[in-house]
Amino acid sequence: MSFKKFAAQANEVIKFALEEFDIKNKSYTITEPPKEDFGDLSCNVAFLLTKELQKSPYQIASLLVEQYRHYYNQNKQEFGYYISSVAAHESGYINFKANFDLIGNEISSDILENNLSFLDLGKHKKVIVEHTSVNPNKSLHVGHLRNVVIGDTLYRILKKTNHDVTVLNYVDDSGVQVADLLVGFLYLKFPIQPADKNIKFDKYCGNEIYVKVNELYEKDPTLIEKRKSLLKKLELGDPEINSFASKITLKVLTDQLVTCWRIKARYDLLNFESHIIRSDLWKKTFEKLQHEKIIAKETEGNNIGCWTFDSSDEGTKIIVRSDNTATYIAKDIPYALLKVGTIEDIFNYRIFAKQWDDTNLWSSTTDNSGNVTRPIFFPAEYSITVIDSRQTRLQNIIKEILNKLTQKANEYRHFSYGPVLLSSRTAKSLGIGGASEKSVQMSGRKGIYIDADFVLDTCYSKAKEETMKRNPEITGEDLEKTSEEIAISAIRYSLIKNDLEKEIKFDMIDSLSLEGNSGPYLQYAYARCCRLIEKSNAKSFYGDMNYLSSVIENRIIKHLSKFTIIIEDTINAMEPKLIAHYAYELATLFNIFYEKLPILKEIDTNISAARISLVEAVRLVLKVNLCLVGITPLDRM
RNA sequence: GGACCCAUAGUUCAGUUUGGAUAGAAUGGCUGCCUGCGGAGUAGUUGGUCGAGGGUUCAAAUCCCUCUGGGCCCGCCA
Incomplete structure (x- = not known):
């Protein structure tokens, strides 16, 4: 939007002035000044030329500005129409002020007429986002919630910017944590149903069985042996144990999904670890790793009999144990290969559930009933795995292995974040x-x-x-x-x-705070906009932004005009918080505007119409931003 | 022991990528603003040796080095 053009013109001005002094390839920055008195953009080039020109920053800045003025007076049409003034500041900065009449009317047509449909940064690039992936033996706690929210927000931002996004949720249904539950049900005889019918099954398993079983391991070590044997049965596909485990994990998973859906996350596909282990996928991956000599069987030392990988940074890592079972990291390799496309997708799929947003949630399946029309899930050009920072080393090893397997592996990124602690x-x-x-x-x-x-x-x-x-x-x-x-x-x-x-x-x-820098604060600003629009009875928004001249109105216009820059920055830096910050600032500016200036009560109908149009523009941009971070805009609250 | 991350107001955090003008919010405490379009708001006030020391630079919260404090990872666990 317009702010970018304004910045580009400021850059032209500097470049032009420098050329007049025959200075080329000088790097400088044009940034927003800390105070709005200074202007809307500032350039630091004068500081960088002090040695070359043997003059003070202010003298240089003044000379450069003079050059521009001189040229501009002769060629008014050429450039600079987004700029209302250029000035050399005594500090040495060259400060630009924006032409808000022009920018105001441009953003109003961008937002109100074109309806923000210009965010094609993805160009249908295929992206996979894996998030949530909570072991199916417990309910989600706030730490998991951070994962879900980050992942889902990434999904929303990528989707909105025209990436083809597939959201995966990996279900580790054959690990130790599931075996813990089986110990509880099979040996400690926990009832299949909790005594209190109102309690969710995922909470029953997590709060009561999982915790209790882990306490009992301390007192009764034979239970650990039992877990080990159950784990082996799970991996080898013992029919009875697996069918029971699958019943339990599906029940837990279903309850977990209720929580995820509740906070407005959604997925495209569930992948079950048991399916990957028992399919040819692991076998093929294992063979490939051997064939490419990425892993080797140890013939001596501590790891004798194991297949290991020598990482350049992390040392020797065991991939397959001497008893031929795969380690945790090994199980992630075929999944990663599937994502980036170095191995073919051999799974059948079925519809697992219909979600709150009316989309299908699919799941891999082991039976052969998969002759249905279904989306293509794999591979992706770019795949993102949202896991907390404690797993960074493991993810690095997986990346290292991927890079050894193929030079043209699509991009695989561990999307790391810090854990949630309790205050x-x-x-x-x-x-x-x-x-x-x-x-x-x-x-x-x-x-x-x-x-x-x-x-x-x-x-x-x-x-x-x-x-x-x-x-x-x-x-x-x-x-x-x-x-x-x-x-x-x-x-x-x-x-x-x-x-x-x-x-x-x-x-x-x-x-629990609903005040200050919070989600409800954003919703409140939005609801205020809605009420104003409703009461205005406006059918269309053709207000002329030239009628807006106060500082706060210009600040809003300026902020609105930066919207696309923020989206681009968010995608480039993969920083979802930028959207949240932008929305918060917009809401704050709007609230100040609302407090200070009459909108519906403004007597001058031209000004009133312009302000109502501004409110509508704020409302629309706020709405997009709220949706991007998964907050539902409310008309009333 | 090795690797990585963090340290900014009483508290929770922005700002560090790309050095720049008087370091910003929120919250807490105190004081104002509805016979105003919704007070989940807004205005003011209080509160900072930007962990410490050194270096680079015209200029350092920001870059480099050292140190301190905290966290996390390093298993034939997941």
């Missing part, structure tokens, strides 16, 4: 952690975590209370839906607004 206050409320500790690691195994549904439920109650207080007329289903959407927005926003690589210190009380 000391929240930990204390659970009876964990000393007074000195700043935060506490969650552990599903030890039962130290905040359950995802619990957070959502608590936030929902709070939102409901607040909504009733403010809007007594909202009742029944409307009230429930509104409260739920507010709760989701609070949680999603709090998990996406921070830097990816930093850990989040999750605090139960803070995260």
Whole structure:
């Protein structure tokens, strides 16, 4: 949008002025100044020329600006119409002010008439995003939620910018954690149904069985032997054990999906680890690794009898154990190969469920009934695996192996993020952690975590209370839906607004806040826009932006005109938080505008019409941004 | 022991990629603003040796080095 053109013209001006002094290939930057008094863009080139020209920055800046003025006076039509003024500042900067009349009218037609349909950055590039992938032995806690929210937000942003996105959820249904559950059901005789019928099955397994079984391992080591034998049976495909395990894991998975769908995540495909292990896929991968001499069988030393990979950075890693079972990392290799296209997709697929957004969720299947028309899932040109930073080393090894297998492996990226910790206050409320500790690691195994549904439920109650207080007329289903959407927005926003690589210190009380820099704040600004538009009775928005001249109006216009830049930055840097920050700033600017200037009550009809059009533009951009981060815009709240 | 990550206001965090003008929000505390288009808002105030030290530079929260503190990973676990 227009801000980019403005910046490009500022650059032209500098380039032109430099050429007049016969200076070429000088690098400089044009950035936004810290204060708006200075202008809308600033260039630092004068600082960089002090040695060459033996003059002060201010003298140089003045000379350059003079050159431009001189030229501009003679050739008004040539360039610079997005620029309203250029000035040398005493500090040495060259400051540009934008022509907001022009930019205002351009963005108003971009947004109001073209409906933001210009975001084709992907050009149908095929992208895979794998996220969630929670072991099917427990319910989700807030740590998992961060994964889901990051993954789903990536999906939304990529999709909106015209990438062909396939979302995968990998189900590790044959690992130790499932074996733990089997120990509980088969040896410790936990009933198949929880005593309390209201309790979700995933919570029953995670909170009661999984934690209890792990406690008992300490007291009764024979249970660990039992787990080991169950694990082996799982891997080798023992029919009875597998059918039972599959029943349990599917039930847990189904309940997990309820939570994921609740916060508006969605998937295209479930891949089951058991299917990969028992298919030819693993066999083929194993053969390929041997054939390409990427792995070797150890004939001496500690790892005798194992197939190992020599990583340049990580040393020797065992891929296949001496008892011929595959390690955790090994099981990920065929999946990665499938994603990037070095191995063929041999699976059959079936529709697993219909989702909240009316799309099909598919799943791999072991039977041969897969003769159905279905989407092509693999491979992708770019595949993203969302897993927390603790798995970085393993992901690096997988990448290293991929690169050895083929030079033209499509791009495989580990999308890393920091884990979620409990704040000391929240930990204390659970009876964990000393007074000195700043935060506490969650552990599903030890039962130290905040359950995802619990957070959502608590936030929902709070939102409901607040909504009733403010809007007594909202009742029944409307009230429930509104409260739920507010709760989701609070949680999603709090998990996406921070830097990816930093850990989040999750605090139960803070995260219930519906004020300040929060999801509901954004929704509130949007709802205000809606009410204004509704009350204006405007059918169309042809307000002339030339009538807007106050500082705050120009700040909004400027911010709106940067929308496409933010989207591009988000895609280039793969930083979903940029969208959240942009939306927050837009909401803040709008609230100030709303506070300071009359809109519907403005007497001058031209100004009023222009302001209403501005509100509509803000509303539309806010709406797109909210949807990108998975927050539902509400007309009322 | 080796690898990686983090450190900014009482608290939670932006800003570091690409060095630049008086380091910004939110929250907490205090004080204002609805006979105004929705107060989930807004205005003000309080609060900072940008972990420490050195270096590069006209200029460092930002780049480099050293150190300190915290985290995380390094298994024939997943």
